[in-house]
Structure formats: structure tokens, C-alpha cells
Amino acid sequence: MAFLSLRNVRKVFPNAQNAAVEDFSLDVKQGEFVSFLGPSGCGKTTTLRMVAGFEAPTAGSIVMDSKDISAERPNQRNIGMVFQSYALFPNMTVADNIGFGLKVKGAPKQEVKQRVDEMLALIKLEQLGGRYPYQLSGGQQQRVALARAIAIRPKLLLLDEPLSALDAKIRVALRNEIRAIQRQLGITTVYVTHDQEEALSLSDRVVVMNLGVIEQVGAPFEIYNFPTTAFVASFVGTLNIFECRVDDPALGTLHLAGVKLFVSPALLAQRHSGKTVKVALRPELIYIAASGADDENQLTGVVENVAFLGAVARIHLKVGDMTVLVDEFNNPHLAVPAVGSALTCYFAREVCIVLA
Amino acid sequence: MKRQVSWLAWLFYLIGALYFIVPLFGTAVFSLQKKRGEIGLSAYQAAFADPKFLETFLFSNVMAVFTILTSLLLIVPTAYWVHLRMPRWRSAVEFVTLMPFVIPAIVLVFGFIKMYSKPVTLFGVTIFPSLTTSNLSTNILLICAYTVLALPYMYRAVDNGLRAMDVRSLTEAAQSLGAGWGVILWRIIMPNLRSALLSGALLTFAIVVGELTIASFLARPAFGPYLALLGNHRAYEPAALAIVTFALTWVAMGLIDLVTRGSQGGAMAGAR
Numbered sequence: 121m122a123f124l125s126l127r128n129v130r131k132v133f134p135n136a137q138n139a140a141v142e143d144f145s146l147d148v149k150q151g152e153f154v155s156f157l158g159p160s161g162c163g164k165t166t167t168l169r170m171v172a173g174f175e176a177p178t179a180g181s182i183v184m185d186s187k188d189i190s191a192e193r194p195n196q197r198n199i200g201m202v203f204q205s206y207a208l209f210p211n212m213t214v215a216d217n218i219g220f221g222l223k224v225k226g227a228p229k230q231e232v233k234q235r236v237d238e239m240l241a242l243i244k245l246e247q248l249g250g251r252y253p254y255q256l257s258g259g260q261q262q263r264v265a266l267a268r269a270i271a272i273r274p275k276l277l278l279l280d281e282p283l284s285a286l287d288a289k290i291r292v293a294l295r296n297e298i299r300a301i302q303r304q305l306g307i308t309t310v311y312v313t314h315d316q317e318e319a320l321s322l323s324d325r326v327v328v329m330n331l332g333v334i335e336q337v338g339a340p341f342e343i344y345n346f347p348t349t350a351f352v353a354s355f356v357g358t359l360n361i362f363e364c365r366v367d368d369p370a371l372g373t374l375h376l377a378g379v380k381l382f383v384s385p386a387l388l389a390q391r392h393s394g395k396t397v398k399v400a401l402r403p404e405l406i407y408i409a410a411s412g413a414d415d416e417n418q419l420t421g422v423v424e425n426v427a428f429l430g431a432v433a434r435i436h437l438k439v440g441d442m443t444v445l446v447d448e449f450n451n452p453h454l455a456v457p458a459v460g461s462a463l464t465c466y467f468a469r470e471v472c473i474v475l476a
Numbered sequence: 477m478k479r480q481v482s483w484l485a486w487l488f489y490l491i492g493a494l495y496f497i498v499p500l501f502g503t504a505v506f507s508l509q510k511k512r513g514e515i516g517l518s519a520y521q522a523a524f525a526d527p528k529f530l531e532t533f534l535f536s537n538v539m540a541v542f543t544i545l546t547s548l549l550l551i552v553p554t555a556y557w558v559h560l561r562m563p564r565w566r567s568a569v570e571f572v573t574l575m576p577f578v579i580p581a582i583v584l585v586f587g588f589i590k591m592y593s594k595p596v597t598l599f600g601v602t603i604f605p606s607l608t609t610s611n612l613s614t615n616i617l618l619i620c621a622y623t624v625l626a627l628p629y630m631y632r633a634v635d636n637g638l639r640a641m642d643v644r645s646l647t648e649a650a651q652s653l654g655a656g657w658g659v660i661l662w663r664i665i666m667p668n669l670r671s672a673l674l675s676g677a678l679l680t681f682a683i684v685v686g687e688l689t690i691a692s693f694l695a696r697p698a699f700g701p702y703l704a705l706l707g708n709h710r711a712y713e714p715a716a717l718a719i720v721t722f723a724l725t726w727v728a729m730g731l732i733d734l735v736t737r738g739s740q741g742g743a744m745a746g747a748r
Contacts (some may be wrong), residue, residue, distance in 0.1 A: 134646035174648055194651040199650040211667035221653030265649075305590060 121186075122147030123308050124171070128178035131166050131332075140166045142332045143173045144180070148310065153302055155311040155319035158329035159355065163311045167329075171310060173197050185275055190279060197276075200269030204281040206261045208253040214264050215240070215249035221272035239267035242301060259290040266298065269304065277302070277309045283318065295322055318355050320344060328352045353400045360401045360444055361475070364465050366391045372469065374399065377440035382416045387474040398475040403434065403447040405471040408463060417472070420464040421442055423457045437463055483619050500722065507715035508693070519712035520720070533685075536699035539615070540684035543622040544677045547630040550623065552673070554635045556665055559643045566635075573631035576624055581689040588621055589693065593720060621690045626683055630676040632694055637672025638665075678728040 124147070136263065141163040148154050156164035169175040171182055182190045190196055200221075208217050218239050219232040224259040227235075240246045243263040253261055262282055269277060279298070283291040298388035299322050302309050313319050319326045320340040325441035328335045328343060328351070336343060336352045346354035364374035364381060369392065376399075383399065391397055394448035428434075432447040433456055446465050448454060457463050510519040523529055558569050576584070589608065595605035607613040642680035643665070650660045666673070703721075707714040 172648070172652060174651075194648070195654045195656060197652075198654075199652060201649065202650060203645050205642050207642065207644045207649035209646065209649070209664055209668075210641070211664070211670075218648070218653075224650075224654045224659055268649075268653070278652075 122183075123150040123152075123185060124148040124310070125181075125183040126167070126171070126449070127181045127183070128399070129167065129170060129182065130178045131163070131170060132178045132252075138448035139176075139178070139332050141170070144332075146327060146337065151306045152310055153299070153309045153311065153322060153324045155241060155326050156229060156329055157313060157316060157319040157324040157356070158335075159314060160330040164314075164327075164329050165280055168310060168312045169281055169340045170197055171276070172201050180254055183410070189199050198272065198274050199276045199278060200272060202269050202279040202282045203390055204264050204284050205447070206253070206258075206265045206285075208261055208265055208268070211251075211365070213249065213251070214245065214251050214256070217264055218249075218263040218268045218271050220268065225272065235271055239271045242270075242304075243297075251276055257287050257290075259294055262286065262294060263297070266301065270301070270307065274307070277307045278410060279309065281312055281313045281314070283313075283315075291318075298322070309395070313366060320356070327426055328355065330355070338405040339345050340379065347400065347473065347475070348400055353473065353475055358403055358445060358447075360406075362399045362401070362442070364395050364397055364399050366395045368393060376419075377442065379419060379439075379459060381472070382469040383472040383474060386468055391474075399474055401467060403445040406444070406446045406465045406467045408435075408446065408448065408457070408465050416469060417467045418464055420462065423459050423463050425455050425459060427455075435463070437465060478597050494541075496525075496669050500719075503715045504719050507712055507719055510712040523706075523713040523716045523720075526713075528697075532697050532699045532702035533696050536685045536687075536691075539618060539622060539696075539698065540681045541617045542638075543626060543684050546619055546623045546675070547680055548628050548673065551627070551634050552666065552669070553661065554743045555631060555638055556643065556661065559635075559638045560647055570631070570635070576627055581625065581687070582693075584621060584624060585690045585693040588617060588690075592617055609693070612695060617683040618691065618696050618698075620678075620695050621694070622684050622687065624682040625687065625690070627681060628685065629679040633672045633676030633679065637669040640670050674731070678731060682725050682728055685724070709747075 123474070125126070126144055126146045129141060129144040132139045134248050144163075144167055144454055146154075152444065156167060171402055173189070173192060173196075178188075180190075181188055184197070184199075184304060191320060194242050209220065215236045219236045222232045227465055234394075236249065237246075240249050245260060245263060245267075245268065248256065248260065253264070256264065265393060266279075282298070283294055286294065296320055312321070312452065320343070323340055326338060326340055326343045327337050330351045335349050336347065338346075343352065343356055343465060347356060350361070353359050362381075363375050364376045366388060367373040367375050369388035370385060372383045372388055374381045374383060374388075374397070381399070388397070419439045420442065421437040424438045424443060425436040427436070428450075431450055433450060434448040434456060435448065436458060437444045437446055444465065448456075484555035507519050508515045508517065510516065512521070555568070558566055592607040595602045595606045605613070607617040613720060646664055646668070647660055650664050655664070686700055686703075687698065688704055692701045692704070699721075703717055706717065
């Protein structure tokens with residue numbers, strides 16, 4: 121049974137023409153780490169705020185631990201929240217910030233102190249309990265915000281783009297810490313981000329949102345490798361999307377700019393000959409071979425540009441009037457093709473995705 | 477060219493400083509010359525020796541304290557709520573708080589007297605007694621009038637303080653930790669508004685202690701009317717008291733500066 125259940129949740133802000141969130145239904149299991157991923161304005165933060173109680177749903181219900189909390193005030197829900205802006209209380213020390221929730225609930229002094237010490241140890245800031253927020257770095261402040269949110273032993277932990285304001289390196293280190301703490305405590309967590317790498321690396325499941333609706337829900341591997349909509353395909357990772365004409369659905373053949381392509385016939389089961397379909401292909405699944413490779417699919421073009429991205433070299437190959445991105449994994453002996461040279465790339469039919 | 481600009485700037489600075497300092501210096505020197513041909517503090521001694529001075533000064537101080545408390549009770553929750561829930565109303569509320577700048581104190585006090593000197597009745601039943609029939613109720617009326625006069629200063633100070641912090645996130649963080657409105661206001665918002673509240677309080681204090689019109693028309697023994705009365709009969713004592721009040725104002729300004737400087741780090745931390 122789901123620990124957190126959102127049923128047909130809808131949110132329309134006053135004077136707004138469109139719904140910010142439309143028909144949002146999701147079940148989150150106890151101890152699960154779920155991320156809401158999407159571009160700005162897709163409704164992910166609004167959904168999170170409805171779970172927290174800061175926004176009231178226009179329609180639908182939110183059930184947590186078998187209790188409908190849709191009408192409960194935020195301070196009655198026992199949900200911990202971490203904000204993008206840290207939101208630490210500037211007038212309180214780190215220890216006072218962490219102990220605030222417990223003091224509000226009337227916990228005895230000794231219990232508050234013990235819990236604060238536990239939390240400081242958990243976030244590895246034992247020595248900084250007496251400091252004020254402005255005396256901490258951004259990363260330290262966010263760790264304190266996390267400790268403060270979980271000090272009250274919440275039923276659910278919500279994180280609203282908690283790493284957006286941090287440097288790239290600290291972001292990676294802190295996201296690993298967040299995941300480790302979440303696993304250690306087994307706390308059900310909902311995480312909002314627009315950073316796909318963050319969502320894919322942290323989550324048990326990712327909810328991809330666009331224009332207020334859920335586009336796809338799935339494990340990170342599933343979201344990345346088997347996107348079901350054009351939006352998910354284009355939003356998560358880098359993708360080549362080709363507009364092709366179906367040739368023979370039974371054989372899985374398509375036409376692309378005068379070239380015949382092969383995909384798994386099962387992907388064209390519902391398509392008719394002559395119809396246009398979108399075929400998606402990850403750049404890292406296309407490869408360059410010196411001479412005739414085994415795969416049926418090949419595209420020949422002229423190298424337009426080569427961008428070195430560290431782990432990969434991204435080749436922009438001009439094929440007809442379209443540009444195909446090809447990623448070559450970096451190695452010290454990589455022969456980077458010259459701009460303007462002719463190049464043939466290959467890919468297997470199994471790696472092609474036909475979008476809905 | 478740069479040198480000329482700098483020289484001109486200093487010249488204007490000097491003219492401005494002289495404009496303020498010369499009359500003050502003149503008053504100070506005058507206040508020290510009560511005895512012919514002598515420089516001394518006899519005007520100050522005479523002023524302080526008058527029991528009316530202490531009585532009126534204490535009265536105005538008490539009124540100032542109550543005005544500050546009333547202003548805080550009225551303005552802090554209002555400004556907080558406007559920031560949190562009604563940001564669109566901010567300019568309308570600001571406009572209302574600026575009204576005391578355009579409505580003269582004399583108009584305000586006549587309005588107060590006209591409105592509150594008679595009991596308010598509804599269907600023959602008195603629901604609000606006259607506020608000018610006893611000293612206590614007139615003092616209450618005086619505090620209300622002072623609160624209106626101090627509104628632009630206090631509101632602005634609180635508003636600036638609230639703008640310097642992320643009110644929404646701090647409120648929501650406290651709510652998610654189980655805090656109700658009272659706890660949020662008392663333990664999160666007010667402590668982070670410390671320097672803003674002090675600025676507003678000291679400005680209010682300065683206004684109330686020197687206020688003349690309202691206290692005169694409500695016939696209350698305040699320091700402002702006492703100073704004006706003294707000026708009609710004496711020459712040197714009002715000058716001495718003017719210097720004392722000026723010094724008190726400067727002490728207040730110094731305190732604001734000291735407190736604001738001391739809490740700058742905290743204020744910055746409150747920002748996003």
C-alpha cells in the first residue's frame with residue numbers, strides 16, 4: 121500500500137487561465153526516494169507545496185499514512201521540508217535551528233540536546249553547533265537545513281531544489297550525502313529538481329512533468345533508455361530525433377532523408393506505411409567505425425563541428441539538412457575527425473526508440 | 477577636472493554643514509550666556525530645577541513607550557501579513573501609512589476630538605464612551621494620535637526590515653517544523669527585525685517627545701507644549717532644553733547606528 125498517495129490533484133491559481141497542476145496521481149511507497157523532474161513552470165514545486173500544505177489543491181486528494189491530509193495545516197502534517205534558499209533562522213545558532221522543531225513540540229531540554237547532537241553528527245558538523253548561519257558556507261547551511269528538517273522525525277521529507285544555489289562540486293558531494301542519509305534513516309522522500317543528472321542519480325523513481333501534467337513515471341534507467349513521449353526523450357539527456365517515414369512496419373523499415381533505416385518491427389506495430397514517426401537515438405549509442413560495421417543502420421555525412429566535453433567528444437555530423445550528434449568516449453588515443461571530413465556512423469536497430 | 481569636482485563637493489558639503497551647525501552653535505552659545513558677561517550652565521540648572529520639566533518630560537517618555545508598543549502591535553503583524561499573503565496590497569498600505577505626511581497634525585487632532593469627544597451610540601446604546609472625559613482616556617487618545625503620526629516612520633522601518641529577509645521561506649520553514657503564527661512572529665520574525673524595530677522605535681520616541689500640536693489641543697502635560705510655553709516667558713531655558721533634546725536625539729541616532737552595525741551580519745544572513 122502506498123505511503124503517500126496523490127489522487128487526481130489539480131491546482132489552479134486565482135486569475136490564472138491554465139491549471140498549474142492537472143490530474144496528478146502518484147503513489148509513493150514507504151522509504152522510497154521519488155524525484156519530480158521538469159523545466160521551470162511545469163508544476164513540480166506547486167505539487168510539492170501542496171503535499172507540504174503551503175498550497176491547497178483545487179481538486180483531488182492527498183493521503184499520507186492512510187490519512188487524508190488535504191485540509192490539514194502545514195504545522196499539523198509532520199512533514200520536514202528543505203528549501204532552495206536554506207531558510208535557516210538567522211537569529212539562531214546551528215544547534216538552535218536544528219532543535220527548533222522539537223522545542224516547538226514541547227520536547228524536554230535533554231531530549232532536544234541529545235537529538236541536536238545526533239543530527240550534528242549525522243551531517244558531520246559537530247564542531248559548528250554554536251555558529252550562526254551567516255558564519256557557514258552554502259553547503260554547510262544546506263546540511264543544517266536537512267538536519268533541522270529530519271530532527272523532528274517527520275513522516276515525509278520534501279526537498280525543493282535544495283542544491284540549486286550551490287557550486288557544481290559541492291552539489292555532487294551533497295547529493296550523495298542526502299541519498300546516504302535518506303537510506304540510513306529509511307525516510308520517504310520527495311525531491312524536486314530541474315537537474316536531470318541529480319534526479320537520475322538520486323532517485324528510486326523519477327516523475328517527469330511538463331505543463332502541469334505527468335509525462336512519465338519510472339526508474340531512472342527506464343526514463344533514460346525508454347522515454348515514452350517526445351518531451352521526456354528531449355528533456356532527459358541529449359537525443360537525436362529524426363522524423364522518418366514508415367516504409368514496411370512488418371520489417372521495421374523507415375526512410376530518413378533518402379536512407380533506409382531499420383528498427384525493431386515491434387515498435388512499428390501500430391504504424392501504417394507512409395506515416396511519419398519520430399525516431400529517437402542517444403548520441404552515445406551511435407558509433408564510428410573505420411570500415412563496414414555489422415549494424416544495418418548507417419548514416420554518412422560531413423563533420424560540422426567537434427566539441428570536447430571531457431568524458432566524451434561530441435561530433436556534429438551534417439547528414440543532408442539535419443545534424444546528427446555522435447558521442448565518442450574519450451581516450452588518450454582517440455582519433456578526433458577533422459571538421460569538413462566525410463564520416464560514416466553506425467547504430468543498431470535495437471537502440472532506436474520510436475516516440476509516441 | 478576630477479580635482480575641481482572634489483573641491484566643489486567639499487564646498488557644498490561645508491555650506492550644508494554650516495547651514496545646520498551655525499544655528500545650533502548659536503543656540504548652544506546663547507544657552508550658556510544667561511548671566512551677563514559669563515559663560516555658564518545656569519540656564520540648564522534653572523531648566524532642570526523646574527519640577528514641570530521633569531513632570532512633562534517623564535509624561536512624554538511614558539507616552540512614547542506606549543506609542544511604540546501600540547505601533548509595534550499594529551504594524552508588525554500588518555506589514556508581515558502584507559509581505560506574506562498580500563504583496564499586491566503593499567503599495568496601497570504604503571500610501572495609507574504616508575497619509576500623516578499630508579494631513580497636518582492640527583487637522584488630525586480636530587478630527588480626533590470631533591470623533592471621540594462624544595460617546596458612540598447605536599440604537600441608543602452607548603457602545604463606546606467619550607475619550608476626552610478623563611485623563612486616562614485622553615491619554616489613550618493621545619497615544620492613538622501619536623501612533624498615527626509615527627506610522628510612516630515605523631511602517632517604513634518594519635517594511636525595510638521585512639524586505640531584507642526571505643519572509644515566505646522562513647515562515648514556511650517554521651510552519652513545517654510545527655510552529656503556529658504566534659511562535660513564528662515572536663521567535664522568528666521579531667528577532668530578525670530587531671534593528672528595524674529599534675530604528676522605528678527611536679524615531680517614534682523622537683517624534684513623541686517633541687510633539688506640540690496634538691498634546692496642546694488635548695490639554696495633556698507633555699514636553700512639547702511645556703517647551704513652547706517656556707519659550708513664551710523665558711529666553712535662555714528654552715535654548716538650553718532645545719540643546720538637551722537635540723543631544724538626546726543624537727544619542728538615539730547613535731544607538732540606531734550602533735545596533736544596526738552590530739547586526740549587519742545577521743541581517744545579511746536573513747537575506748536569500
